[in-house]
Amino acid sequence: QQQVKQSPQSLIVQKGGISIINCAYENTAFDYFPWYQQFPGKGPALLIAIRPDVSEKKEGRFTISFNKSAKQFSLHIMDSQPGDSATYFCAATLGGADGLTFGKGTHLIIQP
């Protein structure tokens, strides 16, 4: 069964700190790895995504690190802010437009 395993389940970080969420996947055919952010009562929204031909992608305070050999990827949120408090999901898919396989999510709380 295709799976994406995400950790930690919950995370508390002080304002200004670095939030780190990790994911591991099993299917080596996956070729698109997005991170989604979800606020209560809202649908998931794309935060940042990466393909396996690069090891790192940065957009503002958000960085994805990708380790193809270990089949792992992580999200780093620099200078974490209270507005970043949300649930974060990693996901993976074949071919981009195929259905996403999501991790179980990380509930992130940024304390002021």
Next chain:
Amino acid sequence: EAGVVQSPRYKIIEKKQPVAFWCNPISGHNTLYWYLQNLGQGPELLIRYENEEAVDDSQLPKDRFSAERLKGVDSTLKIQPAELGDSAVYLCASSLRGGSSDTQYFGPGTRLTVL
């Protein structure tokens, strides 16, 4: 540009009753997805459409769930009859296959409560 629209936003029904959810994707998006999100979990794909064709419905419980996407635009997901375990958020997403981005855009979801 309007996002993915879903209705209703909330639905409460008794078990064994039928229920339907409606989705209007982003204009021009040829691919439409229905996902199920249980409380505290990530979304799980139910069905994916390419235009009018259901190209991946392997995870759709076909004994009670059905979906359609007439004319390749709007889509309806139906449950008949609903069971207690169907209580969840039903998310619709859309994307433009063949476009410059693979981004799937999600609607706000329909929260279903089965009593």
